[in-house]
Amino acid sequence: MGTTQLESVPEPKYWHLKTVLSEALDSEFSVGEILPNERDLAARFGVARATLRQALEQLELEGRLQRRRGVGTTVAPPRVGVAVGTEQHAWPGAAGDAWQPVDCDLAAPPAAVADTLGTDRDEPVHTVRRSRTTHGQPVAAELLYVPASSVPDLPAIDAPAGPARARAVLRELQRLEPARQESAVELGSARADDAKELDRLPGAPVLVVTTRYAAGDRTAALSVATYRADTCRLTFGDSGGVEIHHGPHRRAS
Amino acid sequence: MGTTQLESVPEPKYWHLKTVLSEALDSEFSVGEILPNERDLAARFGVARATLRQALEQLELEGRLQRRRGVGTTVAPPRVGVAVGTEQHAWPGAAGDAWQPVDCDLAAPPAAVADTLGTDRDEPVHTVRRSRTTHGQPVAAELLYVPASSVPDLPAIDAPAGPARARAVLRELQRLEPARQESAVELGSARADDAKELDRLPGAPVLVVTTRYAAGDRTAALSVATYRADTCRLTFGDSGGVEIHHGPHRRAS
DNA sequence: TAGTGGTCTAGACCACTGA
DNA sequence: CAGTGGTCTAGACCACTAG
Numbered sequence: 001m002g003t004t005q006l007e008s009v010p011e012p013k014y015w016h017l018k019t020v021l022s023e024a025l026d027s028e029f030s031v032g033e034i035l036p037n038e039r040d041l042a043a044r045f046g047v048a049r050a051t052l053r054q055a056l057e058q059l060e061l062e063g064r065l066q067r068r069r070g071v072g073t074t075v076a077p078p079r080v081g082v083a084v085g086t087e088q089h090a091w092p093g094a095a096g097d098a099w100q101p102v103d104c105d106l107a108a109p110p111a112a113v114a115d116t117l118g119t120d121r122d123e124p125v126h127t128v129r130r131s132r133t134t135h136g137q138p139v140a141a142e143l144l145y146v147p148a149s150s151v152p153d154l155p156a157i158d159a160p161a162g163p164a165r166a167r168a169v170l171r172e173l174q175r176l177e178p179a180r181q182e183s184a185v186e187l188g189s190a191r192a193d194d195a196k197e198l199d200r201l202p203g204a205p206v207l208v209v210t211t212r213y214a215a216g217d218r219t220a221a222l223s224v225a226t227y228r229a230d231t232c233r234l235t236f237g238d239s240g241g242v243e244i245h246h247g248p249h250r251r252a253s
Numbered sequence: 254m255g256t257t258q259l260e261s262v263p264e265p266k267y268w269h270l271k272t273v274l275s276e277a278l279d280s281e282f283s284v285g286e287i288l289p290n291e292r293d294l295a296a297r298f299g300v301a302r303a304t305l306r307q308a309l310e311q312l313e314l315e316g317r318l319q320r321r322r323g324v325g326t327t328v329a330p331p332r333v334g335v336a337v338g339t340e341q342h343a344w345p346g347a348a349g350d351a352w353q354p355v356d357c358d359l360a361a362p363p364a365a366v367a368d369t370l371g372t373d374r375d376e377p378v379h380t381v382r383r384s385r386t387t388h389g390q391p392v393a394a395e396l397l398y399v400p401a402s403s404v405p406d407l408p409a410i411d412a413p414a415g416p417a418r419a420r421a422v423l424r425e426l427q428r429l430e431p432a433r434q435e436s437a438v439e440l441g442s443a444r445a446d447d448a449k450e451l452d453r454l455p456g457a458p459v460l461v462v463t464t465r466y467a468a469g470d471r472t473a474a475l476s477v478a479t480y481r482a483d484t485c486r487l488t489f490g491d492s493g494g495v496e497i498h499h500g501p502h503r504r505a506s
Numbered sequence: 507t508a509g510t511g512g513t514c515t516a517g518a519c520c521a522c523t524g525a
Numbered sequence: 526c527a528g529t530g531g532t533c534t535a536g537a538c539c540a541c542t543a544g
Binding site: 012013014047048049050051054068069070071072 | 512513514515516517521522523524
């Protein structure tokens with residue numbers, strides 16, 4: 001063979017671009033700093049804008065960048081650790097938990113939820129909507145499904161919906177002293193309503209945490225919580241959490 | 254106003270497309286079935302291929318589809334629940350855990366890892382590579398960092414690398430009876446080596462689980478496990494897990 | 507070798523933000 | 526209003542798989 005076989009595994013351009021940008025982020029940019037706009041960056045690297053965007057998308061997915069339409073692309077702060085499995089939050093509505101009740105209504109839940117709760121598919125279920133914020137930023141939106149049979153003593157007088165109703169349902173649920181059974185974490189994409197609450201576009205990547213709560217031997221409630229995947233690191237066990245990050249992080253001055 | 258304001262919030266095409274495809278997946282396709290190719294699908298819906306691909310990418314992210322270059326796009330089975338926080342796997346290398354040692358070497362770890370371990374940044378650390386499979390499919394690749402000081406009695410005679418060495422390190426680590434301290438879950442994208450082991454392309458979305466193990470009052474080891482985000486649902490607490498899925502799932506005949 | 511998904515281009519227009 | 530990121534198009538070629 002007279003041909004030297006360099007570049008036998010040609011790396012995709014966007015992949016190489018991502019590496020270069022990632023290193024530049026570590027060494028030349030501070031948290032919060034604004035990057036040049038996509039058209040300029042693409043020109044600077046000699047690629048099409050779509051290719052540049054592919055690299056930016058990955059970096060955003062990894063929590064390194066934050067992009068906002070009409071504004072620009074900024075260097076993201078390190079992900080914030082969010083405790084999701086601590087005793088503090090042993091049950092929904094317990095004192096000092098990080099959730100804020102938003103709304104509530106009574107309706108038949110999605111079929112899969114009814115199946116897990118063990119209720120009939122057309123049996124109405126209290127659906128409490130809550131939101132969670134850290135450092136002033138929204139990080140999660142939750143739907144908490146509570147079968148009417150779990151809270152039989154709920155006053156029928158109150159309004160059937162609204163934040164007040166949400167608090168009433170939580171108060172009744174709390175009296176059962178429900179215990180966290182198990183949780184599951186999976187990747188999803190934000191529905192339109194969740195996206196709005198999380199200040200993201202629909203389809204944004206989210207971590208969906210599904211938790212079952214039991215009182216006695218029956219399922220008292222089911223929580224489906226949607227966390228922003230770009231900004232959150234979910235911690236289980238001792239809160240505080242493991243500190244692993246990509247590289248140097250400097251603050252904007 | 255004389256103008257009716259229908260369609261005041263025009264949904265992006267790819268979003269609508271995703272919804273349509275998702276419903277078709279529930280009602281007209283079976284698990285494992287092959288979809289028409291991207292060019293045909295795009296033509297059928299009257300959109301550019303790039304737009305169609307945007308919808309497919311989201312569905313793949315949500316674990317509804319599986320795409321393989323040179324083969325085609327198939328309907329994915331429901332995500333498999335993978336236990337990551339049970340007592341069975343109390344410590345690495347314990348009897349009956351789901352991990353298979355692959356390799357091992359001794360080198361200075363990434364700076365962030367050294368910081369968490371509390372070792373000097375240039376101090377060599379045993380790095381055990383393990384892989385985890387379920388139902389014959391690879392689901393996770395792990396790097397387990399074990400400071401040399403954690404396993405002082407490790408025979409120096411063995412080969413410094415290879416699967417045998419990996420097992421030796423795990424054996425020594427096990428003698429410390431390390432306890433799981435805390436775990437963190439976050440979204441990432443697969444590095445080239447992990448991607449290969451997971452049978453995915455580099456950059457594929459993964460769930461990164463970081464776990465610290467302690468023996469006595471010091472950190473004995475640090476595990477960084479990379480799970481396929483498209484196929485896995487990570488379960489904590491009671492194994493088995495919550496059964497939440499999108500809709501009807503039929504088996505291919 | 508034929509067919510698949512993966513990458514890339516050079517445009518265009520739209521939706522949103524903030525001055 | 527100008528400038529940003531978000532969506533969309535109609536092509537092209539490449540890398541990979543399987544018959």
